[in-house]
Amino acid sequence: MDQPTSLTEVRSRIDAIDGDLIALLAERQGLVRAAAAFKTDEQAVRAPDRVAKVVALARERAEAAGLAPEVAESVWRAMIGAFIELELTEHATHRPPA
Numbered sequence: 001m002d003q004p005t006s007l008t009e010v011r012s013r014i015d016a017i018d019g020d021l022i023a024l025l026a027e028r029q030g031l032v033r034a035a036a037a038f039k040t041d042e043q044a045v046r047a048p049d050r051v052a053k054v055v056a057l058a059r060e061r062a063e064a065a066g067l068a069p070e071v072a073e074s075v076w077r078a079m080i081g082a083f084i085e086l087e088l089t090e091h092a093t094h095r096p097p098a
């Protein structure tokens, strides 16, 4: 990484990275929504075994990339938690009346 020469440059580069992350998260959200369409109940939406695998892979990849694994785990758990809430809200909205 080129060393930034001012705080303004640091922040402008962070803003650029955040823009890339937003685009990737929007793409990820589309896939989370697609996954939700295959599920019929809350347990399937939460899929704790899958969450454990995704977090373990994020930690492994973080370590290889020089990102602190505990940072990766926190970010992934927060992100997945938010997507689970989105899936649950959509399920509640689209569920046929009892």
Ligand SMILES: C=C(O[C@@H]1C=C(C(=O)O)C=C[C@H]1O)C(=O)O
Pocket: 031, 032, 035, 036, 044, 045, 046, 047, 048, 050, 051, 054, 079, 080, 083, 084, 087
């Ligand atoms: C996308 C899914 O649904 C949920 C969201 C996940 C995620 O954001 O990676 C993982 C598991 C589920 O909690 C899935 O089951 O794969």
